[in-house]
Structures are given as C-alpha cells and as structure tokens.
Amino acid sequence: MTFYAIFPLMIMATVKPRVFLSVLAFSFLIYCYFAFFVLSNEFTLAEQWNIYINPLNQSFLFASGIAIGWFRDNSRNPSQVGVWVIGAVSLLFMMFYPASGNQINIVAGINRILFTVFCIGLCYSAINCNIEKDLVLTKILKFFGDISYSLYLLHSVVGVYFLQLVLPKIGQFSPMAKLYILFLVVLPSIIFISFLIYRFIEIPFMKMGKRLAVVRGDKTAGVYNLGKLRDGY
Incomplete structure (x- = not known):
C-alpha cells in the first residue's frame, strides 16, 4: 500500500528528469544497502521476511517499473532485434544462473543485483516488443x-x-x-x-x-x- 500512496509523487517527479533520476539512484543505494548489509545468507528468507518486505527494500523495483515506462515514452523506438536479444538473454540468465539453496540466496548479495538487472531487462523487452x-x-x-x-x-x-x-x-x-x-x-x-x-x-x-x-x-x-x-x- 505504501507504493500506491507515493505513486502520484513518483509520476510528478518524471516531469523533471533530473529529480526522477535522483530518486531512482537514491532508491538503488537503499536497495544495495539491504542486499549487502541488512539481509544475510546465514538466515533463511522466512526468518528475515519482515525485513525483506520493508517498503524501503522494494522501492527501487517500484521506481524501476516507472522508469521503464518513462524511458519508453521519452526516447526513440528501440531496435526490435535489440529488444528481443535483451529479453532472450535476460530470460536465459534467470533460468540457468546457478543459484541454489534457500531463497535468500537470490535476494541478498551480488545475486540480488544480477537478478534485478536481468529482471528489469526482461520487463523492458516485454514492454517494447512489437506484437501483432x-x-x-x-x-x-x-x-x-x-x-x-x-x-x-x-x-x-x-x-x-x-x-x-x-x-x-x-x-x-x-x-x-x-x-x-x-x-x-x-x-x-x-x-x-x-x-x-x-x-x-x-x-x-x-x-x-x-x-x-x-x-x-x-x-x-x-x-x-x-x-x-x-x-x-
């Protein structure tokens, strides 16, 4: 519910790109802080669930979704070949990247950053591909x-x-x-x-x-x- 409360403010921030990009960068720093200093691989995700669902821990994902839409509407139409390549590479990574053990291993540390990058890539591809x-x-x-x-x-x-x-x-x-x-x-x-x-x-x-x-x-x-x-x- 927190994100839906701040959603109008995020939309208004897109009017000024520098403000929006600053918000996006700040949310990424918070995201990294949780990934490397708050969440720990020594405990299961269930044991850290209340930390994981903290809105601050999820804010970058929310801001990234808005950024994808904003970037699409304020840039030239991307090459469809590039779009499909990004989507395919992102999907293959998420399918075959060797992460094992408890779910915490994909939401903490460097694995979290990697999965986030390719998740954003997959979403970018999905929203920009031209389908009949x-x-x-x-x-x-x-x-x-x-x-x-x-x-x-x-x-x-x-x-x-x-x-x-x-x-x-x-x-x-x-x-x-x-x-x-x-x-x-x-x-x-x-x-x-x-x-x-x-x-x-x-x-x-x-x-x-x-x-x-x-x-x-x-x-x-x-x-x-x-x-x-x-x-x-």
Whole structure:
C-alpha cells in the first residue's frame, strides 16, 4: 500500500528528469544497502521476511517499473532485434544462473543485483516488443495488464478473508482442496471484481487526469505520456 500512496509523487517527479533520476539512484543505494548489509545468507528468507518486505527494500523495483515506462515514452523506438536479444538473454540468465539453496540466496548479495538487472531487462523487452495486436494472446495480456492494479491489491486480501472466514463456515477441506477452491472459485471472482473496478473507477479517473494534463500543457507532458501506458495505448 505504501507504493500506491507515493505513486502520484513518483509520476510528478518524471516531469523533471533530473529529480526522477535522483530518486531512482537514491532508491538503488537503499536497495544495495539491504542486499549487502541488512539481509544475510546465514538466515533463511522466512526468518528475515519482515525485513525483506520493508517498503524501503522494494522501492527501487517500484521506481524501476516507472522508469521503464518513462524511458519508453521519452526516447526513440528501440531496435526490435535489440529488444528481443535483451529479453532472450535476460530470460536465459534467470533460468540457468546457478543459484541454489534457500531463497535468500537470490535476494541478498551480488545475486540480488544480477537478478534485478536481468529482471528489469526482461520487463523492458516485454514492454517494447512489437506484437501483432490482433493475436488472442495479446488481447489476453492487455486485459490482465489493464486490471493488474486492482488485481494486485485485492488478491491477498480476498484470498485470506475467504480462507479464514468463509471457508470454515462451509466445511473442513484438505490443503489441496483449498488450493483448488482458490483457483477455481476465488481467483475468477477476483478477476471479475478487478475488471469492474478498472471499468467503472479507474478509466473515468484516468480520463479526468488526461483532461487536466491537456489543460495544463507541456508541464505535465511526462505525467500524460506515462498515463497513456497505463491506459493501454
């Protein structure tokens, strides 16, 4: 929730590239601090979970996502060959890099930095590759991209509420049965609710924001361009 509270401030920072890049650099320093000095390979990720989920520890990833969208809208169209090469190399690295043991080994130390670099590369490739818009897969991915904001906010809350409050009143279920219920009943419900929120809440507010951006002119161009990305343009 912390990131969604500061999201408008991050968007406004993109209006001034130096400010935004300074924020990005500072968040990376914090990211490295957690990777090398706070999280330790001597303990499992579960034992350090409260540290790992600290918003400061995740802020660079959030800022990087915004940076990818900002860079796309404020630079020339990249070579498609380069885009696909970056995506392929990033994917191969994440698949075959020899990291083993507890999950802490990929979120601490130099491994964390490497995985982060190639994760950003994969996201950059995905957002910049030109895929035929009429493909069924493209439409499916666009749909989930549109509702992703609400889907992310709702999935854990609804899932926990259903498992802890609703399901016990229905009966006793095995762990596997609970998993099937989550995927076959709860997940489709969350997707549908997320779509309604996107359609009747998010879209009207995005249109309102774009009208305000047009009225204010070039000073909000960075905000407006990033808004296009959120709206699927």
